[in-house]
Amino acid sequence: MLSLIVHPPASGVAKQLFLLFHGVGAAPDDLVPLGRILAQQFPQSAIVSVQAPHDCPYSSGFQWFSIDGITEEQRPMRTAQAMPLFQQAVQQWQQAFGVGAEATALVGFSQGAIMALESTQSAPLLAARIVALSGRFGILPSVAPQDCTLHLIHGKQDAVITYAHTVHAAERLVELGADVTADVIPFVGHEITAEIANLVIERLTTHVPKRYWEAAQNEAASSSSNG
Numbered sequence: 001m002l003s004l005i006v007h008p009p010a011s012g013v014a015k016q017l018f019l020l021f022h023g024v025g026a027a028p029d030d031l032v033p034l035g036r037i038l039a040q041q042f043p044q045s046a047i048v049s050v051q052a053p054h055d056c057p058y059s060s061g062f063q064w065f066s067i068d069g070i071t072e073e074q075r076p077m078r079t080a081q082a083m084p085l086f087q088q089a090v091q092q093w094q095q096a097f098g099v100g101a102e103a104t105a106l107v108g109f110s111q112g113a114i115m116a117l118e119s120t121q122s123a124p125l126l127a128a129r130i131v132a133l134s135g136r137f138g139i140l141p142s143v144a145p146q147d148c149t150l151h152l153i154h155g156k157q158d159a160v161i162t163y164a165h166t167v168h169a170a171e172r173l174v175e176l177g178a179d180v181t182a183d184v185i186p187f188v189g190h191e192i193t194a195e196i197a198n199l200v201i202e203r204l205t206t207h208v209p210k211r212y213w214e215a216a217q218n219e220a221a222s223s224s225s226n227g
Contacts, residue, residue, distance in 0.1 A: 003093075004028040006035030007047040014046035017099040019090060019127075021050055021112025023134075024067055025059035031109065037197050038107075041205065046097045052111070053085050064115050076138040079118045086115045090126045102147070105129035105204070109192060110161065114138065117169070120145035128209070131200055134158055134190050136165035144178035147211055151181050151203040153196060155188030179210035 009015070018038050020031040028049035035047045052062035064086060065078040094104060104127040108116035113135020119126050121141055130150045150173060154166040163184050170182035181203055185195060 002028070003051045003089075004032065004049045005046070006032055006049050007039035007043075007045065009046055009097075010043040012044075014044065014097040014099050015103065016042055016045035017094060017097050017104045018042070018045055018047040019050055019093055019104065019106050020048065021064075021106065021108040021116060022052065022061070023110030023112055024052075024063045025056040025061040026110075027051065027061045031107075031192075034107070034192055034197055034200070037201065041201050046093075046099065048093050050089055050093070053089075064111055067111075079114060079138045082115065083118065083122065086119060087124070087126060090119075101125050102128050105131060107131040107133070107200070108135055109133045110135060110190065117141075117150070120148055120150065129204065131203070132166075133192055133196060133200070134161055136161050137169050140168060140172045141176065141178075144173065144176035149179040149181075149207065149209045151183075151200070151207070153183045153185070153199055153203075155190065155193075155196070156184050156186050157189045160190040181207055 020035055022028060022030050028051045031049045035049055038047055052064045054063050056063045064082040070078065090106065094100060106116040106119070106127045113132035116130050117132050117135055117137050120130060121143060125146065125148060128148055130148060132150065132152050134154055152166045152170055154163040156163050166182055166184060170180055173180040183199060188196065
């Protein structure tokens, strides 16, 4: 796969790894602008726009799985068939930069978001942050991913993947006890606008993961009982 290194760490070893996953029929170049915005905020990170493995018959771009004749019943099977290559791509870039899952964020758009979300439903854990832009689960999640925060962002005018998928996914994830944020943006379609990009940065920089709050609460409770 001809992936693009959008940004190597400014100096020394990468402290974080951002892997960007494009939509069906697109290419790594399409997410370079978002990658550059991330680089401004996280200069010590490595940022890679990953190319999906298969040619798309409808364009000059690429895809993780075919959408030809796809139905709701078929979608989970197609994502499951694509998952081994997705996991392999993530792990290869983690090894290349010496970064583990705890310092990795997967940022996906459309089909790339579908793959990133679905990766949370099977072992191994690939990342501590998932940013899903205009995405969805193949079927609603059955488990809350451990040690992983999910940020779901969707345009309300999306005519390709309705924002209702993000709403339903967020509701299910909350029921399961997952660490999740969800934002539906008015007047935005199936696209990554400047508003969306800025919101990605805001969520990544201001949201304190649930596991950190729980660890702090447990430590406080332990100190209180010992004191």
